[in-house]
Structure formats: C-alpha cells, structure tokens
Amino acid sequence: MTDEVSQLVERLNDAHHDEQRVVFEDAVDQLEGTELALLLESLPVAERLERWEQVPDEERINVLVTMRSESRQAIFDSIDEEKLHALLNNVHAEDLVQLADTLPESVVDEALQNMAEMQREHYQQSVQYETDQIGRYVDHGLYILPRTARVRDALRGLKKSSFECADCLYLIKRNGDFAGTVLIQTLFSAPPEQSLQALSIDEPMTVPAEMSRSTASDKVEHSGLMALPVVDANNKLSGRITLRQALEITRENYESQLMATAGLNEDEDLFAPVLRSSKRRATWLGINLLTAFFASWAIGLFEATLQQVVALAVLMPIVASMGGIAGSQTLTLIIRGLALGQIAKGNIPPLLIKEVSVGALNGVLWAIVIGVIASFWFASINIGLVIAAAIVLNIIAAAFSGVVIPIILDRLTIDPALSGSVILTTVTDVVGFVAFLGLGTLFLL
C-alpha cells in the first residue's frame, strides 16, 4: 500500500492538469476506500477537492469515514448543504456516528429523518456513549437468532445472509437479553433438530458498551474470535466489535501516541491551513518556552561565574543534552510499559533500581570520556573534573525522573506521551545547569 499511494501522488504530480483526471480514475479502480482516503489526504487541499469530485458516489461515505477528521472537514467545508443531504441519503448508522462531529447539526438531523427506523435507533443508541467508549462504535451486522432456534434455522439463515464474515452467531432472549454465542463451525456437524442453546460456548465473552475502546479492542485481539458481542448495562445485545475494528483502534491509539510526543493531534492534516496549524502549534511552543525560561533562570544564577570562566558556557549544552537523551530513553521504556499495562506499584522499585544503575554506569563511562576531552580542550583538569561530576549527577537524575515522571502523570490521568518529555527536559536542563555551574563556582573560581 505504502508504495502504491506515494507512486500515485507522484504520477498525479507529473501529469499535466487534464491528465490528472485520467491518473486519478486509475487510482479509483486500483485502490480500496481506505487507500483512496490516504491518497486524498496526501494532496494539497485545492487539488484534494478537485479529485474528490471524481470519487464515485458509492465509495464516498467509505472514503470519508476512514479519513482523518481534519482532512475530511476540508472536504465537507467545500460541499454545499444540499449536496451534503444527497451524500448522506441512505447513510448507515455506524457511518453517521463517525461523521457527525464534522457535519453541521442540521445536516445530521436531516440524515436521521431520512433513515430507516431501525438505523435511526442504532444511531441513537450509539451516541449515548462517549467518544472513547466502545458502545459508540458497535457494528450492527451480526447474525442474531432467538435462543429457542434450532440448527436447521441457523443453516437456513446462513443461505440468505449477507453478514460480513462471521465466525459466530448470537442468541438472545425474547426481551433482547444476550443469551449465548454459537460458533458457526459447530453447526455443520450438529443434527438439524438440535437447539442452538445447547451448542452455545461455555461462558461466552461479552464486552460492556461502557468499556473503553482500547480495552475492548485488546479483548477482541486476545479472544481468538473474529468479533465479540457488545452488551449494554441491562445485558441487551447492542452489537459487536470486530477484529478489523480492533486493528483500526490499535492503529489510532499508536498514532495518537506518536503524534503526542510532539504535542500534535492524531487528526492533524498534512496540509492543514497555515493559520490554523500555527495557532495549534503555538500553544505547544509556549509551554516549552516556559520550561526554557526555567533553564535560563538556572543559568542566570551563575552569571558571575560565567563571566570569569567562559568555558563553562561553551560546555553547558553537553551536560544538558546528555541528561536529556538518557532520560528520554528511560521515559520511552516506561511509557511503553504503562501503555501495555505492565507497570504497577509493585514493580516500580526494582525498575527504579535497574534504571538508576544503568544511568550510573553510563554516567560514569561518558563522564570519563567528556572529562578527558574537556580537560584537553580547555587545558584544565579542574574543568574536566567539574563536567565529569555534573554528567554523572545529571544522568542519574535523568534516569530517576524518567521512571517517576510518567508514572506520576499517569496517576493524574495526564497522558505521559504528551507532557512527559517537556517536564523531563525541564528537570534535566535545570539539574544539569545547576550541577555544572554550581560545581564550577565552588571549584573553579
């Protein structure tokens, strides 16, 4: 896929304006909806809107649903309300749930009015749940039978069905309560008159609709099944979550985490408007500026020393940077552990001991290297000794902070991927500068 999309971007770019039409028609034939969404996201907005016109009607909803929301917004903004109504005619409940937050309310209302009764109910059920709860995203394409049904009924239903690959069918009581899961496979070797209830698997797993998306998707991944039934607080079967959804959710989670390390959002459009993009990023720069002023303030405490030993100013960045890098290694390891749920109060002490030991070893190693180089560079053994001591102190502090900061942030339910490295850098900068310039003041003046 990777190559296909970028090759198409290339071909579109190489083509003359009128040939682009032809190239994109090829792309439409060749790509699945998800890939088409990626391709459209890769184009500057003006071009994207022009190509969008060529996306066949029947593909449009699918493409929009898989697009990142900011890129999709750019398309919606260019469509007038009447065309939006036409686009959303016959939209499925699941799709409308995904699109609703990037649509004007009036358009959503109109789409709901045109929906079949059943679809509207599905929609209204889904939007009761928060955006991070799995109940909002349940898939309704599941094969449901009353628990009194027999194998024969189930096989007959399979002939007519058009469910996306299902390995299971679900049984419900007359009031809609979930009553069991039957593996389709077991139907084939069972006598036609056997009751489905008897074939139901022992202790069938269900997912509560209030469960978080990521926990629910982990459950599906580990279930060994292709989907799990989702039930509401009253044990009514409200839908299912499939392995394909689990894959999408996993991808989104990781992408958010990666983007968060730079203070960005998963939905950020590659070609977001300059003003909007600047505004969003300005916040992150502002937060960082505060921490940079901390570092400057720490240096400012030692102005007199710097004036006398200018070598300290030259070497300062080395102390800060070694601390920052060592700390970010520990931080990244711990953030992964937190994301995987591997870190609990119980294993923090041995983790701290391990990371601080690693820090101490590397601190001493690199302190010697840097100390020797600095001694020769400034022809002063004392400068070498001072920077060596500062490096050891800072790398150990960095390892300690790399464990402690993300764990505290996680307790406070602040995303450590987002703010962990800003805080860590502040610590390693301040500790590094104070240690280095402080020791310099004591021993070099």
Place this chain on the structure above:
Amino acid sequence: MTDEVSQLVERLNDAHHDEQRVVFEDAVDQLEGTELALLLESLPVAERLERWEQVPDEERINVLVTMRSESRQAIFDSIDEEKLHALLNNVHAEDLVQLADTLPESVVDEALQNMAEMQREHYQQSVQYETDQIGRYVDHGLYILPRTARVRDALRGLKKSSFECADCLYLIKRNGDFAGTVLIQTLFSAPPEQSLQALSIDEPMTVPAEMSRSTASDKVEHSGLMALPVVDANNKLSGRITLRQALEITRENYESQLMATAGLNEDEDLFAPVLRSSKRRATWLGINLLTAFFASWAIGLFEATLQQVVALAVLMPIVASMGGIAGSQTLTLIIRGLALGQIAKGNIPPLLIKEVSVGALNGVLWAIVIGVIASFWFASINIGLVIAAAIVLNIIAAAFSGVVIPIILDRLTIDPALSGSVILTTVTDVVGFVAFLGLGTLFLL
C-alpha cells in the same frame, strides 16, 4: 487487559512469597496466552523465572511466541537443553520459526527431527524468507481443495474441519498452483453439484511471499477479508496471512517506531540485565555526544563575545530549545506521512511552503514575546532585538529541516524515526547558537 495485567502485578507484589503461587494460578486461569506473556514480562527476571514454572505445559509455547524476544531469551537461558527438547516436542512449524533465533541451533535441529514430515517442510519453506518478508510468517491452517472439487465436497470438509475461523477456502491445481478463492458464505446457497471453480471470486487477491510484512498486513487490512492467500514465486499456494497477524504486525511496527525515537529496540526487556542495557544505550548516548560537541564547538567560536555579554550565555538555551521543539513538530508530521506512504516528490514543495510558513508565523509571534521579556530582563532593547531575530531564523530553519531531513533519510533507507531527531537537534542547536551569538557579536559589542 491493561488493567488486568497491572492489577495482577500488584497482587503478586502484595502477596507473601508462598501466596504468590496462588495468585499466579488465578492469573493463569483468567488470562489468555498473550496477556500471560505481558504479565511475565512485567516481572523482574528472578520472579519471572519462578512464575514461569507454573505456566501449564500446553500454554507455554503460545506464551513464548507472543513474548518480546529479549524477555523470552531470559526464560530460555534458564532452561537446560533436555527440558528445551521436551518443551519443543510437537511444536508447530509456525511457532518454531518465531522461536528459532532465541534458541541454540542444536535444540532447533532436534525439534525439526521430531517434527512430522509436513511440519518440517513448512518450516523449511518459511525460513527461506527474510525476517521482514511475509513468507516467513505464513499460517498453514487453511482450507485447501482441488479446483475440480464440488460444493458438496467443500461442505463435507467443513463438518470435519477444525480450521480457525475462515471466511474463504482456496483452490489449487494438481501441481499446487493457486487457482482461486471461494467465500464460504457462497457455499450455502449453491447447488451441491456445482463446481467450486465456478464460485471462485473474480480476480482473487494474493500476496507474494517476498512482500514485506507491513505491506502484506496493510493488504489484508484493506481487503475486507479475514485472510489473504500467500503464494511463492512460482504461484504455489504457501499459506495465508490472517487479519489477526496483520494486527500483530501493525502493533510491532508502531512499537518499533516509538522505541526508535529514543534509540531503543522494540524487543527491549523492561527488566533487561543492567550491563546489557547500559551497553546498548551507551551507543545512543555516544552518538548524541558527538552532536552535542558540535553545538559546543559552535558556541566556542564566540568565546570572546560571551565573556563581554554574559546575558547571551543565559539566553542561549531558549533559542536552541524553541528551534528544537518547532522542528520536532514538523519532523513528527513528516515521519507519519512517510510511514503512511503519503509523501512523494510531488507533494514536497507544497509541504515545505506550508511548514516554513507555519514556522515563520510562529517564529515572529514568539520572537516578539521573547524579545520583550529579554529586553526587560537585561534592560537592553538590543538584546531583545538580537534574540528575536535569532528565534525567527532558527524556527524557520527548523521547519525547513523538519521536512527535508526525514525525507533524505528515507531515501537513504535510514529509519527517520531513529535518527531524524538527533540530526534535527544538531541543526537547530548549531543554527540557533551561531545566529544568536553571531548577531550578538555584530550588534552588542
């Protein structure tokens, strides 16, 4: 899952030594193999080995396969060769492929000798492929029929089968060549005497065994099917890749990318031995040290200036850090685009223009803020003007480098997630210090 594992870590920690046995027995009952693997990874090595003894024999291979390789290595290292032989008795070809690189060669050979002929063939086929090719990881649990078979035969086979959920069966020619894909669903409504060949889907998608793991897993994700057939260079059907495998591969790719940003490996054990861990991280610190010396060298060019205007030393980190943060935002956006295959020669110019414009806007905004603060702090408008100009220059240079560096690295097939930020920081440090101290030399002396 997240919570379950960390709660169990907690309960294990709270329990007295002899009670830990009981707690872990609970865990074994409660968790799937994958989760058990996560739990074991969360324990310090000594504890991990003790608990490993309690993992039931029939779960062991499954747990080992899903563990990260360094954590698994710690377990293998503790088992003597005879027990390893017993453990690997009856191992499946697919599992042995995953475990082989953490096992002594003699153990792998012995396991191969004890394998059924068919399994051994599967193994030997798989290991022909590189570790990043999908052919190495194909699953052999697929339902294959000769293309001359009829619907009746297929239905009869389903009764006896124990394939993990399959939505498709695959047809082969007499010589083993792939000949078609039949959706199981279409069997139910077809007459028993119909030939399967006639039911085969048009242009069935196949994945070449040489394809990279990540491209293959994207293909499955976008196929709408639960698995795709994998064929070798001669069009022989060699196995399939399932949606569940695609999910694992996607997870591993993202995890590698996250760990790479700190110069770490996806397989890094939370409780790796201190010495081994230090050694690995030392390299990354050493590389970073080289870049830090560059920055110091740049500062060293202006020693005379620093001696006269010590305020410059105090404010230096602000210039470098604003550049670094702005650059890393652009870098992260571009790295994601590259990973998704969204960036090609064609859209680089508009991307550069957009990112540099965003940089210029934010540069001017924060230059004013910082300039005003610095003017007051050091009671000198000139200092304010100098730092403001340096900030604008550095943030624009950072935006430019944030686009260009990862793209060049990608062309050179160097992972931009791994080395992008080290190189970027070098650029923003050097540009920042030279601009700031250079302007200072010109206008403040």
